[in-house]
Amino acid sequence: MAILSGNRTFSGGAHPPGQKGRSCEISIQPGPPAKEVAVLLCQHIGVICEPVVKKGDAIAAGQKVGDSQAFVSAPVHSPVAGKVKEVALRSHPVLGRAMAVVIVADPPDERPAAVDAGRFADFDTEKYEQAAILDASREAGLVGMGGAGFPTRVKLDPKGTPKETLIVNACECEPYITCDYRLMLEWTDQVLAGVRLAKKASGCKRVIIGIEDNKPRAIEVMRDVCRAGADGIEVMPLQTKYPQGGERQLIRAVLGKSVPTGGIPPMIGVVVINVATAAALADAVVFRRPLTHRVVTVTGGGIDRPGNYYVPLGITAGELIEFCGGLNSQARKVVMGGPMMGLAIADMKTPLTKTSGAITVLTQQEIGSAKFAQRQTACIRCGRCLEVCPERLNPTRIAHAVKNNLLDVAQDYYMSACIECGCCSYVCPANIELTGYIKTGKIFVARQKKRMPE
C-alpha cells in the first residue's frame, strides 16, 4: 500500500512489522520518581565529560554535573536535587562500563510533572537571538535524541557551509517506538517552537518535517499548526519503510540528494534534527531547562503495561520496567531502543540516557525462533542483503571479511559507510549477524588506529 502512495523514499530498506499499536494510543504519562540517579558522563558522540562535582556535594535540580571544554561534546545535568553519593562506574549500553555521577534525591523527587501543553501557545521566535539559542543548546546539553546523540550545538552551528534546509526527522521508522509520535500529537506547540528556534539558529531558509505515512494523525496535526504559522514550514509524508528515519536516507527521500560517503549533512547544506530534540530545544531556550528528562516508550510483548513515559534520565532501565509492571514470564530480551538498532542489555541497572527513546522487551516469538537460538547457517549468496542495504553496500562480503580477519578487504568494500541499520541481518535467510560482524569490524579498525581503548 505504502508503495502505491506515491510518497517519496530512498532505495533499499526493509519492512519489519511496525508493532506500534501497543503504545501509540497511550498518552504521555509521568514516569517513576527518582530515588537515586546515575548520570552517565558519556551520553553523546564526542569528548566524554569530566565530572564537575565531587562526592558529598549538594546538588540543585538541573545543575550541571559533568562538562568538557571540547567543541564536540555536551554537558550532563542532574534531573533531581540531592547529594552526590559517588562518581563511579555504571553499566553503559554501548561502552559496557562507564563513569557516572550518582546522586541520591533529597528531598525525595516527586513524579516529574506532566507538561502543560499550553505553555508554548504564545511563543514568538523574535524574542530570541541566534547566539542565545546556540548558547542555550550547548548549556542545556542537547544532543540528537533519535539515537546517535550528536551534540545539537555543533549540528546547528551556522558557520562553514551555508545551511539551506532544515529537515525535521519525525519518521520514527524503528518498529515498536512511539515516543516521537506522542510528542507530535500532544506537545505539538513545543515541537513547532523548537523547530522554529532550530531554523533561526542554523540560518536555514527552508524547513521540511518528514513523517512516515503510517502516522496520518501526526501528519494532519503537524500540517494544521504549520499552516497556521505561515512561515513556510512544510510537512512531507514519506513512505513507511525502515530505515526511513536514518539521517542519510531521510535526506535522500526528501531532497533526492546523497550525503557523500564518509561525509555529514552540512556538506550539502542540510541540518537534520529529531522531533524530540526540537522539543528539548524549546524547553532549553524558553525555560532554560537542561535536558534531564525525556519521553521513553516502554513496549514489547514482555511488558504487560506498555506506554509512553516522561522520565528523569539516570534512573535505571529496571526501575522503569518495574514501574510498568515488570517483565512478564514471556520476556526474553531487554533492548534499549527499538528492535532494529537498539542495544540488548544484561544489567537491569543500566541507567537511561538522553538517547534512550525506548525500552523494548521482546518475547521469543517476537525475536523469531532461529534468531533466538542464534542458529546461523552458511551464506548462500542470495544477495538479499545487497538488495535491502540502504547505503548500497555488500554486507555479506564485509561481514565475512571481518569474520576471517581480513580488515583491509572489509574496508575496501566500504565498511565505514555502514550505518548499522540492521536491514541485512533482518532479511538474511541464513540468519547471519551481518550487522554484528560489521560493527565488530569497525571497532577493530578503530582500535588499530588507537581511537578506542582495548
Add this chain to the structure above:
Amino acid sequence: MGQTNKLEIRVSPSPHVSKALSTRSVMIDVLIGLAPALAAAVYYFRVHAVTLVAVCVASCAAAEWVCNRIRRRANTLGDFSAVVTGVILAFSLPPALPWWAAMVGGCVAIGIGKMVFGGLGSNVFNPAMVGRTFMAASLGTLMTTWTVPATVDPVMPKVAPQRLDARTQATPLAWSKTAIKNELGATTYNRQIFGSTVTGEVGGCLGETSAVALALGGLYLLIRRTINWRIPAGVLGAAFVFAAAAFVLDGDVVSEPSRQWLASETYVQPLFHLTSGAMLLCAFFIATDPVTMPLTGRGMWIFAVGVGILTMLIRVVGEYPEGVMYAILLMNGATPLIDRFCKVIPVGGKPGGKG
C-alpha cells in the same frame, strides 16, 4: 526484581528481530517452483520420471550425509539444498537412464560438486551440472538416448515426419541439427515441433521438455522474489537476440500469394531456441542458483547474458546440440571474477570522491 532474576534474558547484537525466512524456506520455494515441471515429467515419462527423481534425490541426500559424517560436521540435510540439486539433476537426465547411472551422478554432484568445496555456499560450480557433466563424459550413449513421451502414439508419431524407432527419438534440438545437415530444411521442422516443445510432448531430458510447466514454476519464483529477475531476463533475452540475429541475417523472405514470411535454411526460429532444450530450466532454475551466480546487479547481468550467449554459441556454431551445461559451468567459473569486477559503489559515492 525477584521475578526478573528467574527469567532467561539474552543479549546479542542488533537487530533483535528477523524476517521469517530461512535457507530451508528458500529451497522449499524452489521445489514448489519445480513442481509443475515434475508433474509434466511424470505425465510424459511415467515411471521413468518417478524412478529418476527418487534415485537422484536419495543419492544426493545420502552423499551429503556421508560427506558431513566424514568431515565431522553437523548434518545439513535439513536445508533441503541436496533435494533441490537432486531434482534438478534428474530433470537434466535422459528419462530412460538406468538407476545406477543416476545414483553415480547424484553422488558426484554432491560429493565432487559441493562437499569438497566445503558444502552449501562454498561451491564454485553448480552441483547438478557438475554431476551431469561427469555423466556426459563417462556414460556415452546412455546420456543421449531419448525416450518418446508415453503420450505419443508410437505408430503414428506426430512429432516426427519420418518413420522412427518406437522407443527413442532425437531431441528437437539434436534433430534440428541433423535436419539442417541433411538439408531437410529447418523451416518444415519448426512448425511441426514448436507446439510440442511448448507442451512438452517431445523427446528430451526428463524435466526440460515442457516449456509451459517450467515457465509456470519460474513465474512463481519471480513473484515470490525467490530468484532474481535479472537472471531469466538476461539468459532468455541474450539467447533470443542471438538466435534472432542469426535467423534474420541468414533468412530469406518467402512469398506466397496470401502472405509473406521469413525463412532460414540454416537456423531455426528464435522462439524455438527458448522453448526447446534446457533453456527455460536453465533460465529459471539452474542459472539462478544463488551460490554460483554473482552478487551484484551488474554482475548478474553479465553472468546471465554470458550464459545465454554461450549456450547459443554451442547450439548454433558448436558440435553439440545443447550447450546449457557447459555455458553454466563456464560462467560459474567466471563468477568470482565478475564479483570482483562489479563492486557496488555506495549511495554517497566513493569516500573522498566528489558527491
